[in-house]
Amino acid sequence: xxxxxxQGFGAIVIIYGGLIIIAFGVVLFITKFWSALVSGDxxxxxxxxxxxxxxxxxxxGCGLLLRKNGxx
Amino acid sequence: xxxxxxxxxxxxxxxxxxxxxxxxxLLDHHHDVTIAACGNALTVLQHExxxxxxxxxxxxxxxxxxxxxxxxKFITSLPSISRALAEERRNLQRILExxxxxxxxxxxxxxxxxxxxxxIFITHQLxxxxxxxxWPIELSAIVANHFLFENFSRVIVPxxxxxxxxxxxxxxxxxxxxxxxxxxxxxxLSSTQKMDIEQDLxxxxxxxxxxxxxxxxxxxxxxxxxxxxxxxxxxxxxxQQTTTRSVSDRCTLISYATTQEKVRLMNRAKFVIxxxxxxxxxxxxxxxxxxxLFIPTPGQPEQEYxxxxxxxxxxxxSKSQYQLNLTQxxxxxxKYTGFPSMPPTKDNVVRLYxxxxxxxxx
Numbered sequence: 001x002x003x004x005x006x007q008g009f010g011a012i013v014i015i016y017g018g019l020i021i022i023a024f025g026v027v028l029f030i031t032k033f034w035s036a037l038v039s040g041d042x043x044x045x046x047x048x049x050x051x052x053x054x055x056x057x058x059x060x061g062c063g064l065l066l067r068k069n070g071x072x
Numbered sequence: 073x074x075x076x077x078x079x080x081x082x083x084x085x086x087x088x089x090x091x092x093x094x095x096x097x098l099l100d101h102h103h104d105v106t107i108a109a110c111g112n113a114l115t116v117l118q119h120e121x122x123x124x125x126x127x128x129x130x131x132x133x134x135x136x137x138x139x140x141x142x143x144x145k146f147i148t149s150l151p152s153i154s155r156a157l158a159e160e161r162r163n164l165q166r167i168l169e170x171x172x173x174x175x176x177x178x179x180x181x182x183x184x185x186x187x188x189x190x191x192i193f194i195t196h197q198l199x200x201x202x203x204x205x206x207w208p209i210e211l212s213a214i215v216a217n218h219f220l221f222e223n224f225s226r227v228i229v230p231x232x233x234x235x236x237x238x239x240x241x242x243x244x245x246x247x248x249x250x251x252x253x254x255x256x257x258x259x260x261l262s263s264t265q266k267m268d269i270e271q272d273l274x275x276x277x278x279x280x281x282x283x284x285x286x287x288x289x290x291x292x293x294x295x296x297x298x299x300x301x302x303x304x305x306x307x308x309x310x311x312q313q314t315t316t317r318s319v320s321d322r323c324t325l326i327s328y329a330t331t332q333e334k335v336r337l338m339n340r341a342k343f344v345i346x347x348x349x350x351x352x353x354x355x356x357x358x359x360x361x362x363x364x365l366f367i368p369t370p371g372q373p374e375q376e377y378x379x380x381x382x383x384x385x386x387x388x389x390s391k392s393q394y395q396l397n398l399t400q401x402x403x404x405x406x407k408y409t410g411f412p413s414m415p416p417t418k419d420n421v422v423r424l425y426x427x428x429x430x431x432x433x434x
Contacts, residue, residue, distance in 0.1 A: 002161045004183060004223065008154040011216075015150065063207035070242070072199075072210045 074433040075172060079108040080117075080179035083134040084282070086351030087179040088113035089331075090230055091194070092263035093421045094177065094429075095121055101425065103433060108167060108184075116331070120263075127167060131181055132156035134282065143206060145371070157183045175432045178224070185223040190432045193224040196231050196240045196350050198255065199247070201377035218250040226428060227254045230261040230354065237412045239353055241381035243374065256428050259420030262351070262358040263331075266416070267339040274302025275402075276341035278334075280309040281349065281369045289367065289393050293345075296398040297323045305337060343402065348375045348382070348390060358417055362410030365401055366390040387411050 029048075036044040066072045076098055080087035088109065098105050099121070107117050108129035118126055132153045160183040168186060176191040178184035185191040200213040221227055231244040238244060239260060246252035277297065279290045290308055297304055297319050304323040315327045329337065338344065338359055346352050348366040356364060366388055368375035379390030389405035391397075 002158070005154075005158040005161055007219070008157050012150050012154055015147065019147070060204075063204045066207055066211065067204060070245075071247075072207055072214075072242075 073102050073104065074174035075104040075106070076175045076177060076433070077106050077108060077167070077171075077173045078177040078179070079129060079181050079184045080113050081131055081181050082109055082111040082113035083131075084349070084351075085112055085116055086349055087194075088116050089263045090261045090351055090354065091177075091179050092117075092120055093261050093417050094424070095124070097421050097425050098429070098433075099123065101433070106171070106173070129160075129163060129167065130156070131160060143202070143209070160184065175429075182220055182223075187223075190225040191223070192226050192228055192428075192432070193221065194228045194230065196229055197243045197374065198227075198229065199243050199245055201243060201373050203373075214247050214250060218247075221254055224254065225432070226256055228424065228428070229255055229257050230259070231257060232259055232414055233257040237414050239357055239411065239414070240350060241377070241385075243350075243377065256424070258424040258428075259415050260354040260357050260417060261420060261424075262354040262417050264335050264338060264355040264358050266359050267336065269336070269339055271340055271342050272303070273305060273337065273340040274342055275300050275304040276337050276344050277304065277306035278309070278344065278346035278352070279306060280352075281347045285369050285371070285393075289347075292393050292396055293398075294319065294325070296396070297325075299399055300402070302342075307334060307337065343405075345398075348378045350374065350378065353378060353411075357411045357414060360410070360413070363406055363408070364388050364410075365398075365405040367393050367396065370394075382408075 033045070033048065035041075036048075063072075078091060078095060078098075080091050082088070095105055095107070095117070104125070105121070106125040106127060107114070107121070108127040109117060110128055110130045114126065114128065117124070133149065133156065160181070164184055164186070168189070173189055176184060176186055176189050177194065178191060179194040182193075185193070198214075198217060200210055202210045202213075229240075229244050231240045232238050234245045244257075246255050277293060279286060279293060281289070286309060293306070297306055300323065302322065304319075306319075306323070306325045307329050308325060308327050317325050319325060338355065338361075341361070342363060344356060344361055344364040346356075346364065346366060348368045366379050366382065368379040368390060370393065382388040383390050386409055388408050388410065389401065391401050
């Protein structure tokens, strides 16, 4: 197989594989979160809300910083 | 005398038309040129250069979305692009086995390269633009470009070097250590030539680009044209029809014009309303047009970025087709300065030949 064709095939496997893993993670998280909401497990809810807030801030911050520096 | 294989991408006519000055220069220096292309790109070049040899050479489907959503469309079309790429590599192999070439020039066709023959890649996008939310994709694309350029001897960027007169902004800005080592900034390359004629047309409206957005823009713009204060011609870019009709005593709609007719109209126009495709931008820069209004094609991040960039630089005003109001937008657009002055194509192509191409052709 041509090098470029192999790279293209590899990229598709990585992108589609990554998307499937992310989709599974999201579904799993929503299921757990919903169970915690129904059962009133506030500790679990607060803990994960805090983690999501930090992760979203980091993600947005990195993006803004990269754009401000002209990298992207 | 060398033999050059030139292959432009056929997503629209932009790639084929910007190659016209390069092909003309190669022919002027008595080199043989074989053009491998498909669709309208092939037709235009056959018409322009009957003395060249031609090969029907299919490329891949355009991933541009017909809606506002580029990324989902791009991701879903990856398998078909990959299949087409494999097919392109096989077909190129067959072409190279049948004839001897000294140089390959690939205009944005990523699979058109050879490890045995010097290959030059033409692109104005060293960098892609995505909404900020997708910054990891934008970052990954820079690295992907680095790997892509490994397959090519040099990369021609049809833009001025990064700086105050860069026409593509960040799209043509190389990343140090990744995409900068092979880059040659040729300056703008346009087949449109400035004519010494009077500017007697107040407004020229170019309704072009991929369907169904072209038709959508026609539906949005046509009712507004009769309100324009001046002589107006709208080119609808529909080669299937050959009709001309008047909207009012000062406004005419023309379904389709030949390249020569379009160039003449562009030279006559005082104000141009068009999509913000990069080839159109090079044409306006070549003609030193100062006044215009750009309407980016929805779902094309490149055009959306160029609109934003020109607005930021104070060169041209842009408006989304969904918020367009010509009677308000045109007076606003008149306050912008137009592109800064830059070397014309005829100078750029001489420099490109002398400083880059000649070393692969002698």
